[in-house]
Amino acid sequence: MSHSSTPLPAPADILARLSAELDASILLTQPDDIAPYVRDWRGMYLGQAVAVLRPRNTEEVSHCVRLCHELRAPISPRGGNTGLCGGATPDQDPRNVVISLDRMNQIRTIDTLANVMVADAGCILGELQRAAEAEHRFLPLSLAAQDSCVIGGNVATNAGGINVVRYGMTRDLVLGLEVVLPDGEIWNGLNTLRKDNTGYDLKQLFIGAEGTLGIITGVVLKLLPQCTARGVALAAIDNPQHALELFSLLYRSCGQRIQAFEYFTHDCLELVQTHVPQMRSPFDAPYAGYVLIELGDTTDEAGLSALLEEALGEALEQELCVDVAISTSLAQTTQFWRMREEISEAQRADGPHLKHDISLPIGQIPDFMASAAQRVEATRPGTRLFVFGHFGDGNLHYNLSRPEGAATSWASDEGDALTEAVYDEVIRHGGSISAEHGIGQLKRHAFLEYKDPLALKLMRQIKQALDPHGIMNPGKVL
């Protein structure tokens, strides 16, 4: 970043200028109004800001950013604040300005001939899904926070979720972007073309950049055919190797119809049963782990069910699963999904814990799970493991909870050593320390330590080229 010797405007000067230039209806300056915008969803970070700006359209975002650029005021872009790495929380600089996209919530167009949707960045993901459904189309991006997170935040974090195994990450669903650059200029990249090989694909820079290169104000999304038929089953398995082989068998027999392939251990299920009433397992006995399988298709439900039954019958014969429950009702499907989706909340209720959102080459998962468990136990005996995740795309949530009877300060006392043990194993197995949640503040040190130095150098050059004054979301990622 460039450094000039001119003193930076003080918080009071920033406030005076913003108040003079901006419509009062988009400016929050009172501490009580600012407070909700300077803390993260998990309650891990508390930052500072001199003001919160809530622009209503792209031109207003541009005006806000232009002013901040002139004042060299650091900007924290903010979506739904469901990010799990503290990326939307400003740091301790009292000169920070939060720019929230929550008022930019209009769907601009839905085109069912081109199968695209153009939306403001502040649209809530769940609302976009429902709008697509009303047009008999499917927006496959789906995650437990979908009724709080917004599409700009999803793009900025390159969110994953439960359908990645079939449809890919957010990046795979974005055709174009509109972005306000750090100097306030508007880049109109709202491309709806499926094919466009004219030079560098600039939108890719902003996808997953966590607000460090500009503010996304508009998004062009691909829409997919709606799956009218759904087949859901829970398979009990003895070990992760069998989960891997089961995935391979299903991939061969059901192909692209695999919509989700989610894994969780019995410890996760027990935790959910402890904290969520009436969560009954469909099996009579406990098993080491479970895989939640969902198939989706545009054909008839009977055909899909037959395909699922046949594939799981073969898996039972090959002893890849020990028991199988195929859902026969919407209520049962909902129950199966709740077993998986309530794990995070159950772990929260259980007390302090460490989250590790990691990815691995899928074939390495069984070996990783064995060696990481040993490393964790050696680092802090008795640490409880809660392992679950999007197994089909190699993404595990390798979460740790304190040993029985350990102090509540366990996470701060021993977290660094435990996380290092997990990350070392991830890297040793060719994986990534962030699969879908990003870097934010939480993983910044680990990212700088583990990432390839040349990749870091290139990223810094890109940052310098687009944001030479370093005002976009400082303290995040790089």
Ligand SMILES: Cc1cc2nc3c(=O)[nH]c(=O)nc-3n(C[C@H](O)[C@H](O)[C@H](O)COP(=O)(O)OP(=O)(O)OC[C@H]3O[C@@H](n4cnc5c(N)ncnc54)[C@H](O)[C@@H]3O)c2cc1C
């Ligand atoms: C219960 C729960 C379940 C979750 N499950 C998943 C999951 O399965 N998969 C997954 O990937 N994530 C998951 N998440 C994490 C989170 O929902 C995603 O990271 C989501 O994409 C964040 O969107 P947001 O609108 O809340 O962004 P925020 O938290 O507001 O921001 C996230 C980052 O994006 C930046 N940003 C926000 N808006 C913009 C913008 N318009 N322009 C530029 N930068 C911007 C922020 O500065 C910040 O760095 C989960 C979270 C919760 C709470």
